[in-house]
Amino acid sequence: MPTLATALLQGLKDHGARELFGIPGDFVLPFFKIIEESGILPVFTLSHEPAVGFAADAAVRYRSGLGVAVVTYGAGAFNVVNAVAGAYAERSPVVVVAGAPGARERASGLLLHHQARSVDTQFAVFREITCDQAVLDDPATAPQEIARVLRSARERSLPVYIELPRDMVDAEVAPVPVLPPRNAEADALAECAEEIVAMLGRAASPVVVVDVEVRRYGTEPAVATLARRLGIPVVTTFMGRGLLQQAPDVLRGTYLGSAGDPAVTRLVEDADALLLLGVILCDTNFALSEKRFDWRHTVLAIDRSVRVGHHVYPDLPIEELIAALLARTEGDAAPKPRALPPFEAYPRGLAAEDRALTPTDIATALNDLFDRHGAMPMASDIGDCLFTAMEIDNTALAAPGYYAGMGFGVPAGIGVAAATGQRPLILVGDGAFQMTGWELGNCRRYGLDPIVVVFNNASWEMLRVFQPESKFNDLSDWNFAGAAPALGGHGERVTTPKELVAALEAAVARRGVFSLVEVMLPRGVTSRTLGRFVSGLKSARDRQ
Numbered sequence: 322m323p324t325l326a327t328a329l330l331q332g333l334k335d336h337g338a339r340e341l342f343g344i345p346g347d348f349v350l351p352f353f354k355i356i357e358e359s360g361i362l363p364v365f366t367l368s369h370e371p372a373v374g375f376a377a378d379a380a381v382r383y384r385s386g387l388g389v390a391v392v393t394y395g396a397g398a399f400n401v402v403n404a405v406a407g408a409y410a411e412r413s414p415v416v417v418v419a420g421a422p423g424a425r426e427r428a429s430g431l432l433l434h435h436q437a438r439s440v441d442t443q444f445a446v447f448r449e450i451t452c453d454q455a456v457l458d459d460p461a462t463a464p465q466e467i468a469r470v471l472r473s474a475r476e477r478s479l480p481v482y483i484e485l486p487r488d489m490v491d492a493e494v495a496p497v498p499v500l501p502p503r504n505a506e507a508d509a510l511a512e513c514a515e516e517i518v519a520m521l522g523r524a525a526s527p528v529v530v531v532d533v534e535v536r537r538y539g540t541e542p543a544v545a546t547l548a549r550r551l552g553i554p555v556v557t558t559f560m561g562r563g564l565l566q567q568a569p570d571v572l573r574g575t576y577l578g579s580a581g582d583p584a585v586t587r588l589v590e591d592a593d594a595l596l597l598l599g600v601i602l603c604d605t606n607f608a609l610s611e612k613r614f615d616w617r618h619t620v621l622a623i624d625r626s627v628r629v630g631h632h633v634y635p636d637l638p639i640e641e642l643i644a645a646l647l648a649r650t651e652g653d654a655a656p657k658p659r660a661l662p663p664f665e666a667y668p669r670g671l672a673a674e675d676r677a678l679t680p681t682d683i684a685t686a687l688n689d690l691f692d693r694h695g696a697m698p699m700a701s702d703i704g705d706c707l708f709t710a711m712e713i714d715n716t717a718l719a720a721p722g723y724y725a726g727m728g729f730g731v732p733a734g735i736g737v738a739a740a741t742g743q744r745p746l747i748l749v750g751d752g753a754f755q756m757t758g759w760e761l762g763n764c765r766r767y768g769l770d771p772i773v774v775v776f777n778n779a780s781w782e783m784l785r786v787f788q789p790e791s792k793f794n795d796l797s798d799w800n801f802a803g804a805a806p807a808l809g810g811h812g813e814r815v816t817t818p819k820e821l822v823a824a825l826e827a828a829v830a831r832r833g834v835f836s837l838v839e840v841m842l843p844r845g846v847t848s849r850t851l852g853r854f855v856s857g858l859k860s861a862r863d864r865q
């Protein structure tokens with residue numbers, strides 16, 4: 322019989338995990354020993370647990386399956402809370418495996434190191450930011466508990482919490498089963514799909530809007546096929562940016578309301594039927610909408626339910642809905658795809674001039690770079706770097722576009738590299754780099770060589786655009802390029818388009834170490850998209 326540690330690792334692998342991210346501690350040392358010695362899953366240790374959570378989150382956003390963060394009790398687990406909260410908000414299935422005291426320590430009568438209010442405070446905290454939890458304190462039930470929780474993570478695409486008391490690691494247990502998926506009730510699925518096909522058939526200008534769940538459940542190709550077959554254009558939300566990268570023929574851009582491309586805004590807001598697939602109805606996606614949804618002609622499929630008009634079909638997985646829609650439009654004489662309004666081309670052709678840089682210059686230079694060398698998977702932090710990413714041609718992107726927590730970018734890029742073996746491009750502001758950029762020091766150990774573009778405006782610029790009078794937004798210049806060699810990478814500071822183009826070319830050619838390109842930006846100069854976002858928010862507030 323396997324031990325609980327090996328059964329848990331094999332169970333994680335059987336449910337789609339392909340690597341672990343973590344930081345050991347005495348309450349999880351025995352488990353880390355088995356992780357290292359068993360080799361069932363590779364483990365990437367990082368330097369601070371927020372990065373462990375961000376890396377696990379980004380890994381699963383790119384590769385699907387499960388992301389896994391292994392942390393010690395208390396100090397480690399509480400450190401990863403913010404990253405797990407962000408994964409919950411953005412529907413990323415991260416499994417937190419947290420060490421905990423064993424039965425003997427619990428019975429000691431002493432307050433335990435790393436304990437907060439009570440020994441069970443950790444469990445109570447994670448119950449708020451995960452969709453399912455298990456404490457593995459009984460060998461007889463542990464395999465079923467693990468199977469239940471891992472199925473929840475996959476079905477809901479949400480984080481889950483597994484607490485592993487340190488004296489249970491070597492307990493003999495049965496293998497962890499893979500429980501059968503819970504499918505939709507066939508009649509409900511049929512009725513729902515037929516109602517949607519009928520709604521779309523009556524519409525003269527329907528639009529499909531896609532967001533995170535379309536990626537989380539691996540349905541991008543099916544959505545593209547459906548859109549092609551029905552001649553319906555697809556747009557992404559801000560949060561869904563980077564989806565359907567492989568379907569440029571149906572994708573018409575990103576919907577940002579009044580902050581976005583006017584042609585895309587008109588397409589969505591003049592639609593007479595909206596099919597919202599995997600869409601998070603959040604402020605960063607829809608705060609700048611100039612029109613409210615007309616729910617009589619709107620469908621929203623997310624979190625295993627489908628709202629059609631003013632009624633809801635519960636417990637209906639999105640991947641089954643999309644398959645049912647395809648089955649009901651099989652062989653349809655696809656209507657002639659409607660001529661769509663031209664949408665804003667992404668900026669290209671940065672002239673190698675000697676002048677100050679703007680964030681949109683970075684987007685332009687990256688569009689040119691991707692045209693020359695092929696697109697790179699991207700990870701972005703929050704800040705103007707993410708708004709600038711909206712001006713980069715629709716490339717695969719992992720970013721906290723809804724939860725909007727800083728510190729995500731660099732660890733996420735490390736997670737993408739570890740999970741996919743691809744070389745990521747990371748976009749990060751100077752403020753966010755101060756938080757987790759130092760994780761780049763871990764690239765050397767794992768032979769990772771991301772390209773990192775630091776937007777250095779020596780400022781919390783996103784705060785300044787809303788509150789320009791505050792002096793606390795003025796940061797000092799940390800000279801990140803100068804620090805790069807100490808972390809095992811290459812750093813270069815650029816101040817003009819000419820230097821930027823050359824530095825990016827050199828970074829692409831340089832392999833084996835991370836390349837940090839520190840782009841100096843004048844304070845007060847933002848991307849075109851952030852500028853539109855701010856004026857859109859201000860006029861939305863004025864309208865209230």
Ligand SMILES: Cc1ncc(Cc2csc(CCOP(=O)(O)OP(=O)(O)O)c2C)c(N)n1
Nearest residue numbers: 704705726727750751752753780781782783
């Ligand atoms: C963990 C966390 N703490 C504070 C904040 C609040 C915030 C949102 S944006 C921002 C400034 C970001 O500065 P940076 O230099 O990275 O980028 P830029 O604006 O383009 O100059 C802050 C402090 C958030 N979102 N998350």
Ligand SMILES: [Mg+2]
Nearest residue numbers: 750751752780
């Ligand atoms: Mg900044």
